[in-house]
Amino acid sequence: MLRRWRLAILSALCGVLIAAAKVNDGSSWGAVILLLAFLGLAVALSPGVFPRPERAADALRDGRPVVYWRPGCPFCLRLRARLGPEAARLHWVDIWQDPEGAAAVRAITGGDETVPTVVIAGEGFVNPDPSWLRDRIAAVS
Template sequence: MLRRWRLAILAAICGVLVAAVKIGDGSPGGAAFLLLLFLGLALAVSPGVFPRPERAADAVLDGRPVVYWRPGCPFCLRLRARLGPDAGRLHWVDIWQDPEGAAAVRAITGGDETVPTVVIAGEGFVNPDPSWLKDQVVPAA
């Protein structure tokens, strides 16, 4: 569990330390700005910005696309941000939490754990373009 949050915790601790140094230098405004910047970074890399992770076995049952991801992955974060509210239409499997999900990614990518890996109708796509995926998820009007 802690492994999933370590980048977010590290960013928050760095923010506190940098803010403490700035306060010691007599710059409380700069300290507040930097602390907020680091806390924003901590939020961005935390698993909390992703929908609740599911198990790989449960995710493939209803036919919706499955996104295999891991905390701290900038490409996963970019995909999640670009999908916006449509991210809820997908299943999200954290490969650090689910060994079956990690195995599925290794099978698709040829042995490594490259994420995000998206499975749509049984076909795997490694690090797809977010706008392409959005077109696949949102039916044409």
């Protein structure tokens, strides 16, 4: 569980330490700005930004597209942000929580755990363009 939050906690901790150094130097506004920036980064890197993760076995049941992701992945974050509300129409499987999901990604990518990996109608796509995926979601629905 801690592994999923590691980058978010590290970002927040760095922000606090740098802000404390700025306050020591007498720059309280600089400290506030840096602290907010690092806390924003911590939120962006946290697993809380993504929809509730599902198990791979459950996600494959209804035929909706499945996105395999992991916390801290900038490409996963970009995909999630660019999909916007459309992201709720997908199943999201955290490969760090679900060994079956990690195995599925390795099978698609030839042994790597490259994410995001999207499965639509049984076909896998590694790090797809968000606009392309949005079009495919509309076509499936």
